[in-house]
Amino acid sequence: NAGVTQTPKFRILKIGQSMTLQCTQDMNHNYMYWYRQDPGMGLKLIYYSVGAGITDKGEVPNGYNVSRSTTEDFPLRLELAAPSQTSVYFCASKRSLVHTFGSGTRLTVV
């Protein structure tokens, strides 16, 4: 039981490049989330999903896209990377009361 797995752990992107942050969970959780955390700040919700095929925007969705084709996977897509997207990205899943977080992806856009 690996929990929530995020890949890659680190990535450097050039401005305008695209990439997909991967997130997978093996706990059969219906709810999944993407948060970003800027230095010294709390986490902010980007997108979330309540089940396969259903996604919704969070507090800071601009510049990102998501899809949820399976219960296990919830990838986050950055289409045109900008320096403002330099952050640490956390994926989480939830069933019942408790959110379980992955270990994060540290993204730098230069």
Place this chain on the structure above:
Amino acid sequence: DAKTTQPPSMDCAEGRAANLPCNHSTISGNEYVYWYRQIHSQGPQYIIHGLKNNETNEMASLIITEDRKSSTLILPHATLRDTAVYYCIVMMEYGNKLVFGAGTILRVKS
């Protein structure tokens, strides 16, 4: 969801109890108090949650005042590994989204 107010930082001696306060004066009757913590660079970790009764688990105790406008997280015997940012979050019991504030930085010192 109701907002919370926490002190920005606190220090605690190793082996002593750490008492972390949280104000949530606008909490509604069906909202729970959740505590998560984030150890440096890791994803947040669930600690405990409660509605109005005091709660205890293997990690911590949660004391909620009778009027539910404030609460205290207690780590009974703090260790160096408890150094982290602690987030107090108010949410419906089966709420979808965690809304993170800045939290309290707890520094446990030897």
